Amino acid sequence: MHLTQTAYAKINLALHVRARKENGYHELETLFAFVDAGxxxxxxxxxxxxxxxxxxxxxxxxxxxxNIVMQALFTLPRPDGLAITLEKNLPVAAGLGGGSADAGAIFRMVRDGYGLPDDWRVRAAKLGADVPACVESETCVGRGIGTELEPVENDLAGMAVLLVNPRVALSTGPVFAKWGGGDDGPLPQGTAKDIFINGINGLEEPAVTLCPIVADILEQLRVTRPMAARMSGSGATCFALYNSDEERDMASQHIAAIRPDWWQMRGHLR
Ligand SMILES: C[C@](O)(CO)[C@H](O)COP(=O)(O)OP(=O)(O)OC[C@H]1O[C@@H](n2ccc(N)nc2=O)[C@H](O)[C@@H]1O
Ligand SMILES: Nc1ncnc2c1ncn2[C@@H]1O[C@H](COP(=O)(O)OP(=O)(O)OP(=O)(O)O)[C@@H](O)[C@H]1O
Structure with missing residues (x-):
């Protein structure tokens, strides 16, 4: 048995927080997308x-x-053990669902090697709100706490994407706790591109309160004239989409020149 998988970086192309639930979790509507690297x-x-x-x-x-990798292994019945090596290329507590993506990759490995139990979605959701989306790692809409998934027309596949993180960890719980209440409203209608262009990330404001450098990253990404730039998940990673690899690579060079200490990753949307 020899299995390999990429744990694709998750980005939230849009994230509308709708309400705080009694158990402290938040109702949301989000457009999940995945980068072809991680x-x-x-x-x-x-x-x-x-x-x-x-x-x-x-x-x-x-x-x-x-580690969520071990938790994912333990939740999935298999006839044999597995020795896993994780190459951790994604920053941790970064809004890229890194741990969730690792868990998603374990689910795909077990699916390919042995098959998954029928209730795998329930087992995935118990590991984290982002994990069910990370199993398929395909562009989709998430509702509820992010675990109820719906397909969407993906007209952004192949777009050049640049991720930028300030190398400051930002935990998800405190960002939701700083959310101001109210209702960001429903996601816009239409294709993935429509939702991305017309949507927002309602966690940007609380994330900037906790980690002001997020605003600097967004400002610098917008200087590079992308299709749009936004924060992913609960931050602090921000991303921008470009119409060509050349535009993205020039943007990456601009950011590296002014902030060589910021982490970057280049790729394409799946
Ligand atoms: C911000 C997102 O990454 C967007 O995709 C997710 O909503 C968070 O997904 P996640 O990190 O897998 O979340 P979990 O590990 O389940 O939860 C971490 C913490 O985030 C908060 N949380 C998470 C999801 C949600 N819908 N509402 C919340 O308030 C809770 O305080 C929770 O204790
Ligand atoms: N394999 C893993 N990779 C990353 N973090 C892990 C892993 N296993 C456990 N963790 C823990 O999970 C927490 C969240 O890390 P992760 O990188 O998944 O967050 P995130 O990128 O903010 O996710 P999200 O986009 O869901 O908010 C960290 O505190 C980390 O210690």
Whole structure:
């Protein structure tokens, strides 16, 4: 048994927070999309489940026992163990659903190697609100707490995308806690492009309150004249979409010249 998967970086092309629920979670409507790059996972058959981490952001994951990769493995019945190596290329607590994407990749590995149990969606949602979307890693609309998924016409596939993160971790819970209440309203109607162009990220304002550098990233991305720039998820990563790789790469060079300390990733939307 030898399985490999990319844990595709998740971005929220739009995220409208609708209401706070009694249990503290928030009702939302979001347009999920995925970049064709991210963490890399390799699995080999083993007499027991094992886990090791390499890569630029391995140091941010200090306790392997509470890693979502192991939680995803434990929730999925299999006849044999798997030894997993995770190459952690995505920043942690960054709004890119990095841990959720890793869990999604484990679900796809187990699906390919052994098949998934019928209730895999329930098992995925228990690991985190973003995990069900990360299993298929295809552009879709999420409702409820983000786990009720609907297809959408994806007219953004292949668009050049640039991700920028200030290397400041921002946890999801505190950003939702700073959300001002009210209602961001429903997602706009139409294709993925319509929803992206006409939508917002309602968590941008609370994220900027906690992490003001997010506003600087958005300002610098907008200088590069993308189709649009927005924060992803609860931040602090922001992204911009471009009509060509050349425009995106020039934007990347502009940002690297003024802020060489900011993390960047280039790719295309799936
Ligand atoms: C911000 C998003 O990434 C957008 O895709 C998600 O809504 C969050 O997804 P996630 O990180 O997988 O979320 P979870 O791990 O389930 O929750 C982390 C914390 O975020 C808050 N949370 C999360 C999802 C949601 N709909 N409402 C919330 O208020 C809760 O305080 C929760 O304790
Ligand atoms: N494999 C993993 N990769 C990243 N974080 C993990 C992993 N396993 C556990 N975690 C923990 O999960 C928390 C959230 O990390 P993650 O990178 O998934 O957040 P995020 O990018 O903010 O996600 P979201 O977009 O859902 O808000 C971190 O505190 C981290 O310690």
């Amino acid at each position: 963490d890399r996972l390799v699995a080999h058959g083993s007499n027991e489940d094992r886990f090791s981490v390499t890569g630029e952001f391995a140091g941010a994951l200090t306790n392997p026992f509470d």
